[in-house]
Amino acid sequence: MLVDYMDLAGTEIVNSARAAAYALARGVPVQCDPCPDIAAAVGDMPYVDPVTDDAPWYDAAVPESRNVLGILGLAVAGFDSGTITRTPVQLVGDGAMIGAARHQQREIAYTVLLIATDECALSYGLEWLSVAVQGSSCPSCTGDELCVFSCCPVDGQRELRHLYDVGLLDGPQVTGTQYLANGAVLATVTFSLVAGRPWIYHEPLDTGGDWVPLGSGDLVPSTDPDQVYQQCLQPEPCAADPLCPPPPLPPQPPVPRPLCYPTGLDNFRRSRVGVSPLVQSSWLETVPVLEVRVGSQDMRRLLVRFWTSQDGSCEGDLDPCAACTDINIGYLPAGSTLRLDGRVQRAVVECQQVPIGTATSTPTIYGPRGGLFEWPVFSCPTGLCIEVWSRADDTAPDATARVLLVPRADAG
Template sequence: MIPDYMDFACTEIVNSARASAYAERYCLLTDCAPCPGLAEAISDLPYVDPVTDPAPWYDSAVPESASFLGVMGLTASGFSQSTITRSPVQLVGDGAALGVARRAHREITYTVLLLVLEECALAYALEWLSAALQGAPCEGSCAGDELGVFACCPEDGTRELRHLYGVGLLSGPQLTGARYVEEGIIAEVTFTLAAAVPFIYREPLETLTNWVTLSAGTTVSVDPDEVYGECEEAEPCLSDPLCPPPFLPVRAPVPVDDCYPTGVASFYRNVVSLSPVDQPEWLEAVPVLELETGGTALRRLVVRFWANPLGSTCMEVADPCAACTDIQIPYLPAGSKLIVDGRTQTAEVDCPSGVSGTSTSAPTLYGPLGGAFEWPIFSCATGLCIEILSTTATTAPDARARVLLVPRSDVG
């Protein structure tokens, strides 16, 4: 990752192009060459000065903020190493049991320059940086925030953009040195962030970015739970019919909501497809479901993922045993917005509350046959057919949904 840009909790922290433009205007630095096209990639106009633009740190109530010229990135470490760890257990004899591989959190250390025109501006710059690195203002969440960086100097601002989630400040910022020149002060600062989610995510694949109007789908009468019921597991080939193995202890049943709806019903069926050639071959990918219920409450939503390695027409996918998994939700209120995010493995519903407010709740997610839900991870480029089923009786004309597929990696 390049150190020239960093957006944290929707606040621009590091922008070498902005800092260089301001510094050149005030003759503080004249030999910097940040990534060309950085401002264009993030849709910024040509930089003038902190007051005119205005810069993210500029505060009309703090006059010295106008003398703070920005944060220039020097180094960013922690992106290029895998977080996979494993603890082998030594056997009594030779060798060891490898144990389960897992990914630890990711630690990211930045070294940056604060460019200021005078001492009071340096004090404010440190105050602002410390506050901005605390995360989203006024929320105080311990779950962390989103971090946006570029893998290389951007050309279009999308292909090179990367995201990390569950990020929070681990240590710093710490002032490690300052150089006083005639035009101002160049201060060096370090800080370290920790990402609870260790993966580095790309932008969603462009093939699946369009919204689908649910009521525009094909009307079908179907019991979605019957799909998995048609598939039988193969019998183990070493089972001896004359000497059956002992019965295993009975497992606790998987809890299912008493109100979970079953049976044949009339559904709107919408299908979107992803060709194997549009999916990165060596990267895992996770889905992100977004849905708006519109004017009426929506009951019994089913989003099903089908493997489609041959790139067949998705409306003709006939093998029920090729279904990978489901996201099933029994009820969503009218006017609500749902997001089921495989990047952070969280689900939220924003519902209307009061005259103009909203409330946020975590919906109950079910998997195949109404059982336990597991977060889908697609580890290879098999191609996908994504089927969205919603009951015709409860689907509003303005209800819409889309499913994004987001590639991820362990290093970047």
């Protein structure tokens, strides 16, 4: 992973190109050959000085801030190793049960060079850095987003990587200080972060992720999307002796159905999104991000269903028994926006409440037939067909939705 750039919670912390440009302009010699296109990749103009560029650390109320020349990346560790771990359990006889594999947290250690023109600026730079690496100021947050590049960026999209639920593990520690003849000070600083979500995420696949109008989708009359599951055949065990049947099992209690889970026949609006296998990596698994803009009236009985598709097409009638999974949500209020994010495995509904602001809440999500919802992960590059259903009478003409697919890796 490239050491020359790092952004935490929307604040640029490491930018070797910025630091090298400012140091060169102030006559501070640094041994650095940063990527030449970082400024363009992050949407910046060519770097001039901290005041003109409004550098992340610049504060008009603190004169010393104009003499901080930036943070140059020296080394980073923690991206190039996987996070899978398992604990084998020894058997009484030979061997062991290898146990379930799980991904543990990812720990990332940075070594950087803080450049300042004098000791006062260095002191301020360390103050700023100690606050910036703490991330956002929200005390209830589970962590922040970390953005880095996998290599020297060209367009800033293909090389961009994201980590989520990231927080400070060990604060900045100065491990060395160098004083130059012109009064400049170079401080070597280390700090480490921890990512609660250990995967390294790419940008979403280019799947034509435009917003799909739901109000003008195909009309599917008098349908119960769950009823078709009753016709699905289950494989029968073939090793049982028909002449020696097993003893009958005691009767099972009925499976409780959630009271608010919508059932029965309804008229639906159905929209489809196809994902070509040509845009998917042969090795990386993907997770979905679902966004729904409800529009001008309440939405009820929202269903999103996923199928594998060899060519990414959604033609003809699709077999519900072959569906990968369902996402069912019974109710979304008018004017709200749903974001169901497989990267952080969280769902949130945002509602604008004028003049108070935005209220957020967690929707109730059901899996197939009202069962337990499990976050889907697609590990094979077979292409996908995605259907979005909503009850026709409760789908606003201006309701829209989109589904993004995001590749992820365990090392980079």
